Amino acid sequence: MIITLPEENGTQFNLASLIRHLITEGRPYIIQGQQNVSLAKHSKNRSLDYWLRENVAQYPDRKQATNELVAQICNTGLFRENANLICPNSRRSCHGIELV
Numbered sequence: 001m002i003i004t005l006p007e008e009n010g011t012q013f014n015l016a017s018l019i020r021h022l023i024t025e026g027r028p029y030i031i032q033g034q035q036n037v038s039l040a041k042h043s044k045n046r047s048l049d050y051w052l053r054e055n056v057a058q059y060p061d062r063k064q065a066t067n068e069l070v071a072q073i074c075n076t077g078l079f080r081e082n083a084n085l086i087c088p089n090s091r092r093s094c095h096g097i098e099l100v
Contacts (some may be wrong), residue, residue: 001076002042005057006068013056021051022099029098030089034065046088048096073097 001015022030027048033047036100038061042050049065079097083084087094 001078003069005052006066006072007062007064008056008058011056011058013052015018015073016077017055018048018051018073019078019099021055023049023079025088029082029085029096031085031096032070033087033094033096036063038082038092044087044089045076063074065076 003014003015005011005013018030022028030048030051031044031050033044035042035044035049037049039053039069042053044050046064049063051063053060070081074081074097078100080100081095082098083095084093085096087097
């Protein structure tokens with residue numbers, strides 16, 4: 001399934017690449033981790049926002065994991081939102097998406 005980044009003028013990625021990433025990480029979820037900072041200052045390098053910036057985005061210093069993008073991913077039926085996921089960076093409870 002193809003997902004379009006709302007902040008990127010039509011840049012797209014295949015959701016299968018995110019699923020492969022999660023399998024590699026050994027987690028069935030990823031936190032949203034959206035931050036309005038440059039990629040170099042991003043504090044959650046294991047988040048969806050960071051992964052998108054590093055692997056998909058044309059503008060890596062722009063927030064990518066917007067609420068609109070998360071809704072688009074969840075609307076595929078492959079993921080659902082969860083507000084109580086453990087952040088792999090901070091070990092705190094965070095909002096993100098998990099495989100269904």
